[in-house]
Structure formats: C-alpha cells, structure tokens
Amino acid sequence: METLTAALRSLLPHDSVITDPVRLRTYECDGLTYHRATPGVVVLPDTADQVARVVRLCNDFGVPFVARGSGTGLSGGALPREDGVLIVTSKMRAILEIDLADRRAVVEPGVTNLAITEAVRAQGYYYAPDPSSQQICSIGGNVAENSGGAHCLKYGFTVNHVEACEIVTPDGDLVTLDRMDPGYDLLGAFIGSEGTLGIATKITVRLCRAPESVTTVLAAFESIEQGGQAVSAIIGAGIVPAAIEMMDALAIEAAEAAVACSYPRGAGAVLIVELDGPTPEVERQFAQLRQICSGAFELRVAADPAERAAIWKGRKSAFAAVGRISPAYIVQDGVVPRTSLPGVLAAIDRLSREHHIRVANVFHAGDGNLHPLVLFDDAEPGAGERAEVVSGAILDLCIEHGGSITGEHGVGVDKSRYMPKMFTEDDLDTMQLVRCAFDPRGLANPGKVFPTPRLCGEVPGMRKGVHPLVESGKAEQF
Numbered sequence: 143m144e145t146l147t148a149a150l151r152s153l154l155p156h157d158s159v160i161t162d163p164v165r166l167r168t169y170e171c172d173g174l175t176y177h178r179a180t181p182g183v184v185v186l187p188d189t190a191d192q193v194a195r196v197v198r199l200c201n202d203f204g205v206p207f208v209a210r211g212s213g214t215g216l217s218g219g220a221l222p223r224e225d226g227v228l229i230v231t232s233k234m235r236a237i238l239e240i241d242l243a244d245r246r247a248v249v250e251p252g253v254t255n256l257a258i259t260e261a262v263r264a265q266g267y268y269y270a271p272d273p274s275s276q277q278i279c280s281i282g283g284n285v286a287e288n289s290g291g292a293h294c295l296k297y298g299f300t301v302n303h304v305e306a307c308e309i310v311t312p313d314g315d316l317v318t319l320d321r322m323d324p325g326y327d328l329l330g331a332f333i334g335s336e337g338t339l340g341i342a343t344k345i346t347v348r349l350c351r352a353p354e355s356v357t358t359v360l361a362a363f364e365s366i367e368q369g370g371q372a373v374s375a376i377i378g379a380g381i382v383p384a385a386i387e388m389m390d391a392l393a394i395e396a397a398e399a400a401v402a403c404s405y406p407r408g409a410g411a412v413l414i415v416e417l418d419g420p421t422p423e424v425e426r427q428f429a430q431l432r433q434i435c436s437g438a439f440e441l442r443v444a445a446d447p448a449e450r451a452a453i454w455k456g457r458k459s460a461f462a463a464v465g466r467i468s469p470a471y472i473v474q475d476g477v478v479p480r481t482s483l484p485g486v487l488a489a490i491d492r493l494s495r496e497h498h499i500r501v502a503n504v505f506h507a508g509d510g511n512l513h514p515l516v517l518f519d520d521a522e523p524g525a526g527e528r529a530e531v532v533s534g535a536i537l538d539l540c541i542e543h544g545g546s547i548t549g550e551h552g553v554g555v556d557k558s559r560y561m562p563k564m565f566t567e568d569d570l571d572t573m574q575l576v577r578c579a580f581d582p583r584g585l586a587n588p589g590k591v592f593p594t595p596r597l598c599g600e601v602p603g604m605r606k607g608v609h610p611l612v613e614s615g616k617a618e619q620f
Contacts, residue, residue, distance in 0.1 A: 146203045160184040172220040181222035190343035198314030209341040211280035217554030245349040251282025267349045270297040288334030290550035292385040295508035301333045308344035312581035337587035339580040353418035358450040361413040361438040362406035369411035370483040373507045386508035387414040393504040400463035403456030406440040460504040468517035475551035476540035511549035
C-alpha cells in the first residue's frame with residue numbers, strides 16, 4: 143500500500159490523495175452507518191482519465207478498489223476496504239452537455255440528481271428519477287444502485303432514463319456502453335451492478351417534458367390498513383399516478399418533530415398521491431381518486447407549487463427525521479405485491495411488539511416498495527441485535543409473499559446473506575459468471591452483493607471444503 147500510495151501521489155494532485163487517519167474516517171461508511179471500515183487510501187480524481195489510471199495502478203499492485211459518490215447509499219455498497227483504494231467521484235460534477243432537441247443531458251458522475259432538473263427546469267424539462275436524497279445523491283451512485291424514488295411508479299427507475307455510460311472497466315480501460323449497441327444489453331447489466339462491473343465516469347440521461355398539469359393530494363386515514371386498501375383500489379381502478387407514498391403514525395411523528403410538516407392530527411397513516419399529465423386526464427383521475435379516498439377523514443389538495451412542496455416536505459425528510467425520535471435506526475428496503483401490503487404491515491407490527499423494537503413505516507405504496515425504519519437505542523445492551531433480527535425477519539416476509547429483498551437500495555454488504563434465500567445456487571453462479579466476465583481478478587468492489595464470492599475460473603456448483611477467500615480472511619461465509 144505504501145508503494146501504491148506513492149504512485150498515486152505522482153499521478154494526482156497532492157490534496158487529492160488522502161492518507162491522514164482522521165480524514166479517512168470521513169469515508170468509513172455510507173448512509174448505512176451500521177457497517178464501518180477505514181479505507182487504506184482515498185483518492186479524489188478530477189477526470190475520467192485519472193479514474194482509469196488509478197484503476198490501472200490498482201491492477202498493477204493487485205489492490206481492490208471501491209467507487210463512492212456522495213455516500214448516501216443505504217446498503218453499505220460504498221463500504222471501503224481497509225486494504226484497498228476508495229475512489230471518490232464527488233469532484234467530477236460538471237454538466238457537460240444539454241441537448242433539449244433530443245431530450246438528453248450528459249453529466250459527470252458527481253452531479254447531484256436534483257441539479258439536472260434545476261439546469262433544465264426553466265425550459266420546461268426535468269429528470270424523472272427522484273430519490274428522497276436527490277438534493278445530495280449523485281448520478282454515479284444512482285447508476286450503481288439503479289435508484290428509483292417516489293415517481294418511479296409511473297416513470298421507472300434509473301435504468302429507464304440512462305441512454306449511455308462511459309465507464310472505466312475493472313482493468314482500467316475507458317469504454318462506452320450505449321443503449322443502441324447491438325448484441326447483449328451491457329448497459330442494462332452495468333446499471334444496478336453496485337460498482338462490481340466498473341465505474342461510471344460520464345452518463346447520458348433522458349430528460350422528460352414537464353407535465354401540463356400536476357395535482358398533489360394528501361389523504362389522512364385512521365389506520366394504515368385503510369390506507370393500504372385505498373392504494374389497491376386506486377391501482378385497481380386503472381389509475382397510474384406519478385406517485386403513491388404512505389407514512390404511518392410513527393413516521394408522521396418523526397417528520398413533525400423534524401420539519402413541522404403539519405400533517406393532519408391523529409392520522410394512523412397518510413397517503414400522498416400525485417397525478418400528472420394532460421389536464422383533462424388529471425381532472426378525470428382526480429374525480430376517481432376523491433371517490434376512492436372517501437374513507438379518509440381529511441383530504442388536502444395542493445393549490446400551488448408551494449403547497450405541493452409542503453405536502454412532500456414530511457415524506458422527503460422521513461429517513462433523516464427518525465433521528466428525532468430514536469438514537470439509532472436501520473433503514474430497510476424490500477418489495478411485496480401491492481395486494482400483500484395489509485398482511486405484511488400487520489406482520490411487521492407483530493414483530494415490533496414481540497421484540498420490543500419500534501418500526502416506522504414509510505414507503506412507495508404504489509409499487510409495494512417498503513422502507514421500514516427499525517428504531518433502537520444503541521446504548522441499550524442487546525437492542526442492536528434485536529433490531530437486526532426484526533430487520534432480517536422483514537426481508538423474510540417479503541420473500542414469503544413473493545417479493546424481493548431490495549427495491550432500490552441495493553444489496554451491498556447489508557443483504558448479501560439473504561441472496562441464497564431468494565436465488566438458487568445456479569442463479570448466483572450465473573450472476574457471478576457475468577461479474578467475472580467484467581472483472582476476472584475480482585478487484586472491483588469485492589465482498590459486495592454475493593454471500594460467498596467465488597474466484598473467476600472456479601467451477602460453478604456446490605463447493606467442498608473451505609473457499610480460498612474465506613481461508614485467507616478476505617471473505618466471510620454465512
């Protein structure tokens with residue numbers, strides 16, 4: 143590492159190579175603070191060529207590397223390696239091109255999600271994927287995790303809005319993956335690969351025309367079950383809103399404490415529904431929505447953009463807001479069919495009471511993407527372990543109901559041990575063969591996604607004896 147660090151210093155400006163132990167602590171985790179590791183060295187390149195040269199140096203020395211954007215991920219995907227290099231792309235934040243005629247923008251990976259919309263808003267365009275952290279999360283990280291957001295119900299995830307990516311491959315080559323390339327969908331494979339197939343250095347995103355009309359509605363229900371029934375009824379009526387979000391009483395309490403969002407008092411759940419599109423269509427859908435939500439004890443309709451922002455304020459701040467009511471928490475992420483929402487939410491409530499661990503529910507109700515916030519006091523002996531049990535049991539519930547262990551936060555290190563519960567050994571071997579095709583040396587973000595990484599070239603199938611990576615201490619077998 144000392145020799146590699148010296149080589150990095152000759153390649154990059156002095157202040158772009160960090161080895162000071164105190165400064166390294168800044169990068170020891172992403173948004174999932176439950177897992178921490180101090181990186182061996184941190185580099186902050188300014189250009190794609192610098193990223194490629196850093197990766198080639200890592201290959202020369204056989205040292206693993208991890209890419210990191212703004213560090214807002216919630217699965218430990220950007221957890222660094224103590225024996226490796228952390229490549230931080232936050233300085234690469236230029237919007238390189240805006241082409242409104244073709245509805246495209248070309249950006250560097252450090253550009254924040256919301257910055258794209260702000261750059262084209264005056265011309266009547268916007269970038270559709272909108273994670274709750276969109277003010278600070280970066281496009282490079284969005285690509286790595288295939289991030290979604292509240293409006294992914296109607297508009298889809300990051301993969302639906304990226305036309306091309308310039309990437310640095312795990313062996314240090316600069317190549318471009320384009321949606322129009324013939325043959326295998328390599329761009330589709332790369333998006334959501336969590337940094338295991340390379341590092342995005344330039345991204346071409348699709349811009350959307352701002353809708354003619356937007357109507358934002360807040361419906362307050364006495365119970366979360368009533369809210370869940372309303373969600374099923376909305377989709378069952380053939381309405382596809384831009385967004386359907388739900389928060390339970392505990393999540394509302396946290397949001398009120400943090401940002402004073404002034405949601406209706408006494409609500410067991412609030413539903414935020416946003417309709418957009420041509421004005422006649424939005425008006426027709428709103429008339430249907432009002433009928434469906436007749437069981438709500440209060441219905442608010444935003445009269446202008448300021449009121450719309452006020453309705454969204456509590457939901458957008460929900461994850462951070464729970465820090466007002468709990469010293470520590472785990473943000474979980476799973477998916478269930480919409481029709482299973484009432485049963486799964488009831489089961490989460492039972493888990494909460496059995497283990498004496500509070501759970502705040504805030505989620506993308508329209509597509510069944512749950513974000514239970516498992517609250518605990520890390521100063522209380524055993525509380526963290528109980529929270530982990532509840533968190534894992536929630537993922538088991540998602541699988542049992544035909545859902546998924548992750549909707550948009552990725553697998554990272556947090557959920558890798560659950561992969562065999564959802565996928566067969568053949569599935570996992572096939573996934574790893576794809577990874578090996580990109581990264582035969584296993585240097586790109588090793589230890590993520592897969593429960594027990596196998597060496598490229600190893601025969602697929604059941605292993606006998608101790609895996610070499612486990613024996614060397616570089617991997618952990620669950």
